Amino acid sequence: MFSIIISLIxxxxxxxxxxxxxxxxxxxxxILVEEFSVGMGAKIFSHKKGETEYTIRLLPLGGFCRMQGEEEDGTIGPRSFFSKSVGVRFIVMAAGPFMNFVLAFIMIFGLTATSYMAVPKIKEVLQETPAQEIGLQAGDEIYRVNGKRIHIYDEMESQIYKNSGEEMRLDVLRDGQVYSYKLTPQYDADRQGYLIGFSPEIEVGLFAEAVEGYQRTSVLETMRYSYYSMLNYIKLTAEGLARVFTFTAKQEEFGGPISIVKMVGASYEAGLSYGLKEAIQNVIYIGAVLSANLGVLNLFPIPALDGGRILLLLVEAIRRKPLNPELESKIHFLGFAFLIGIMVFVLYGDIVKFFI
Structure with missing residues (x-):
């Protein structure tokens, strides 16, 4: 029950x-905002302030910001959504996902500032590993993996995971020069993944407890890390959602409400074994990932999502006139039906994983 409460919050x-x-x-x-709602379905709380009604609705998944002119009556007035230019409407639609990316950045920054972060720099080369075989050295910075620029340690891990144990090219920065190597990652049964074979440098966060022998990161470095970490989440989410929308994803690659509740609860309990701070940090970490997920999901060019509406706005800009309202309504309906299908697909996977 506690996991459900935390997840809903x-x-x-x-x-x-x-x-x-x-x-x-x-x-x-x-634009006149008629209602700002958290949740869907029947109203359980309502308060009107100024011209906007603020509501909480029964179903805690989702929400909406209803602007004048969005309802079926299609009111067109000087303050209606559709009375504004394509550029203004584009900004309004993109602002939702953008705020999710901002929230993800803030959450990651807070986590990094109060804990520690691994950087893609070698602290120690492990014995009898590919890293030792090709001659990597302590102090080397991982610069590129298979031609992809590496800014943070998580990016390197993502590239190794996607490489699936195949031979890869590694570019390292040493004494101001870039050296290139080829290696085949080694499978580690304990971690159930492929490893190069080195321990990364660890830096102490701005507000974390100082540790002797470890460098404290700067504000700019923390912001840089948070930015690239957010971009990495966005990229991984986009790739994963593309597989979900094409029904090619494996069941372990996606999850719905049940999986989220289980994941939040398990992370909170795992953190609580070390302390309340660690439990909260674990939940915030999941929040950052989910916020990036929500932002990316809404930018997919599917009618009924922000990305679908943005796509239609781009079509309107190219045509220099709006689509036929009836046609646009049908497009949104088809998009909504597709999303329902996706929700059933995801929920089925949730149920299967829950009973296995």
Missing amino acids: LIGVLVIAHEFGHFIAAKKSG
Whole structure:
């Protein structure tokens, strides 16, 4: 039960951030926001302040920011959504996902500043590993993996994972020069993954307890790390969602509400074994990943999502006139039906994993 409560709070924060993006962009653009809602379904709380009604609805998954002109009556007034230019409407639609990326960045920054971070720099080469065989040295910085620029340690791990044990090219920065190597990662049964064979340098966060022999990271480095970490989550999410939307993803690669609750609960309990701070950090980490997920999901060019509406706006800009309202309505309906299919697919996977 506690896992469900934490999960609902976390999802609520992500939804509020997303809808606040739409809300503030609409307000600044002079659009009348009629309702700002957290949750879907029947109203369980309502309060009107100024011209906007703020509501909490029964189903805690999702939310919306209803602007004048979005309802079926299609009200067109000086402050309606559709009375604004394509550029303004584009900004309003993109503001929701953008705020999710901002929230993910803030969460990662907070985690990094209060804990420790691994950097793609070799502290120690492990014995009898590919890293030792090709001559990597302590102090080497991993610069590129298979031609992909590496900024943070997580990017390197992602590239190794995607390489699936095949031979790979490794570019390292040593004394201001780049050296290239070829190696085949070694499978580690304990970690159930492929490893190069070195221990990374660890840096202490801005507000974390100092550790003798470890360098404390700077504000700029923490921001840089948080930015590239957020981009890495976005990239991995986009790749994963593309597999889900094409029904090519494996069941262990995706999860719905049940998986989220289980993951949040397990992470909180695991962190609690060390202390309350660690438990909270684990939940915030999941929140950062989910926020990036929500932002990417809404940018996919599927009707009924922000990305679908942005795509239609681009079509309108190219045609220099809006689509036929009836046609646009049918497009959104088809998109909604597709999303329902995806939700059933994901929920089925959740149920199967739950009973296995």
